[in-house]
Amino acid sequence: MKIVILGAGGMGSRFGLMLKKAGKDVTLLDGWDKNIEAIREHGIRANYNGEEVQVDIDIYPIDDVDPDLKADLLIVFTKAMQLEDAIQATRSIVTDQTKVLCLMNGIGYDDILRKYFDDEQIVLGNTMWTAGLEGPGRPKLFGNGYVNLLNLGKSEEATAAAKDIVALLDEVGLNGVYEKEIFYLIYKKVCVNATMNGLCTILECNMADLGDAQASHDLINQLVKEVVDVANAEGVEMDLDEMIDHVGECFNRETIGGHFPSMYQDLITNNRLTEIDYINGAVAQKGEKLNVPTPYNQFLTSLVHTKEQLLGAK
Numbered sequence: 001m002k003i004v005i006l007g008a009g010g011m012g013s014r015f016g017l018m019l020k021k022a023g024k025d026v027t028l029l030d031g032w033d034k035n036i037e038a039i040r041e042h043g044i045r046a047n048y049n050g051e052e053v054q055v056d057i058d059i060y061p062i063d064d065v066d067p068d069l070k071a072d073l074l075i076v077f078t079k080a081m082q083l084e085d086a087i088q089a090t091r092s093i094v095t096d097q098t099k100v101l102c103l104m105n106g107i108g109y110d111d112i113l114r115k116y117f118d119d120e121q122i123v124l125g126n127t128m129w130t131a132g133l134e135g136p137g138r139p140k141l142f143g144n145g146y147v148n149l150l151n152l153g154k155s156e157e158a159t160a161a162a163k164d165i166v167a168l169l170d171e172v173g174l175n176g177v178y179e180k181e182i183f184y185l186i187y188k189k190v191c192v193n194a195t196m197n198g199l200c201t202i203l204e205c206n207m208a209d210l211g212d213a214q215a216s217h218d219l220i221n222q223l224v225k226e227v228v229d230v231a232n233a234e235g236v237e238m239d240l241d242e243m244i245d246h247v248g249e250c251f252n253r254e255t256i257g258g259h260f261p262s263m264y265q266d267l268i269t270n271n272r273l274t275e276i277d278y279i280n281g282a283v284a285q286k287g288e289k290l291n292v293p294t295p296y297n298q299f300l301t302s303l304v305h306t307k308e309q310l311l312g313a314k
C-alpha cells in the first residue's frame with residue numbers, strides 16, 4: 001500500500017516515522033523548504049520518547065510532486081487553513097481508489113473534503129497522539145495515543161477499507177479504533193481542543209500544569225458545556241460528565257500532560273497564526289445558527305486573535 005502524508009509537520013512526521021519504521025511504503029509532501037531540505041539530507045531525526053531515532057523517508061514539495069506518485073492512502077496533516085490549497089496542489093497523486101484519512105483538529109473537514117473526494121473515499125477521525133517540532137526534520141515525540149476513525153461512505157467496501165486502515169495503524173503501534181458515530185467522535189475531540197489548545201496558549205502552560213491550576217476547571221467545564229450544548233442541538237448526543245472526564249485525560253503527566261498543544265506551538269513557539277477559527281470559533285458560529293449561547297468559546301476566540309495580533313503572528 002502506497003501511503004502519502006500531506007503535511008510533514010509534527011503530526012505528519014510522527015505518523016510518517018512510525019509507519020516507515022514498521023516497514024511501510026511512505027512518502028511525505030510538505031510546503032516548508034527547510035523541512036524538506038533537512039529530511040532529504042538526513043531523514044527524520046526524532047527525539048522519540050527520549051531516544052534519538054532516525055528514518056530515511058522520501059519527501060517532495062507540495063508544488064513539485066513526482067508525477068508518477070499515486071496514493072492508496074492519503075493522510076492529511078496540514079494546518080486547517082492550508083488544507084484546501086494543499087489538496088488542490090497535489091491532485092495528481094489521487095486516483096478513484098485513493099482513500100483519504102483526515103485526523104486534523106477542528107470542525108468542518110467533512111464539508112472541505114467533500115468538495116474534492118467522494119464520500120466513499122473519505123475516512124474521518126481524530127487522534128490523541130501528540131507531536132512537536134524542535135526544528136526542521138526534528139520532531140519531538142513522546143507519550144501514547146490512539147486514533148479513532150470512521151468511513152463517510154456507506155458501502156461495504158468503504159467500511160472494509162476503513163477497517164484495513166485501523167489494522168494498519170494497529171500494526172505500526174498507532175492504535176486504531178473503528179468508531180460508530182462520526183459526529184460524536186468529532187465533537188469529543190473538539191471538547192479537548194476547545195479547552196486545552198486556547199487556554200494553554202493564552203496562559204502559556206502545558207496541559208498538566210493547566211489541570212493542576214484548580215481555578216481553570218470552571219473555565220474548562222463551561223467551554224465543554226457549550227460544545228456539548230451545540231452538539232446536542234445538532235442532534236449529536238453527548239454527555240457532559242463523560243466529556244469532562246475525557247478532557248481530564250490530558251492532565252496526566254505519565255501520558256500526554258507534558259504536551260504543549262499544537263496551538264501553543266503555533267503561536268507561542270513559532271509566532272504563526274492558529275486554528276482557533278476551526279475550533280472555538282467554529283463552535284461559536286454553530287451556536288449562533290442553532291441559537292445556543294457560547295460566550296466562553298466566543299471570548300476565547302477573541303482572546304487568541306488578540307494575542308495573534310499583539311505578537312504579529314503570520
Ligand SMILES: NC(=O)C1=CN([C@@H]2O[C@H](COP(=O)(O)OP(=O)(O)OC[C@H]3O[C@@H](n4cnc5c(N)ncnc54)[C@H](OP(=O)(O)O)[C@@H]3O)[C@@H](O)[C@H]2O)C=CC1
Pocket residue numbers: 007008009010011012030031032033077078079080082103104105127128129130131132133261262270275
Ligand atoms: N501537534 C499535535 O500534537 C497535534 C496536532 N493535531 C492536528 O494535526 C494537524 C497538523 O498539526 P501539526 O503537525 O502540529 O502542525 P505543524 O505546525 O507541526 O505542521 C504543519 C505545517 O506547518 C508548516 N510549518 C510547521 N512548522 C513551521 C515553521 N516553524 N516554519 C514554517 N512552517 C512551518 C509546514 O508546512 P507549510 O510550510 O506548508 O506551512 C507543516 O507541514 C493540525 O490540524 C493540528 O491541529 C492533532 C493532534 C495533535
Ligand SMILES: CC(C)(CO)C(=O)C(=O)O
Pocket residue numbers: 105127128129130192193196197250256259260261262263
Ligand atoms: C491537545 C492535543 C494534544 C490532544 O491530542 C491536540 O490535539 C493538540 O495538541 O492540538
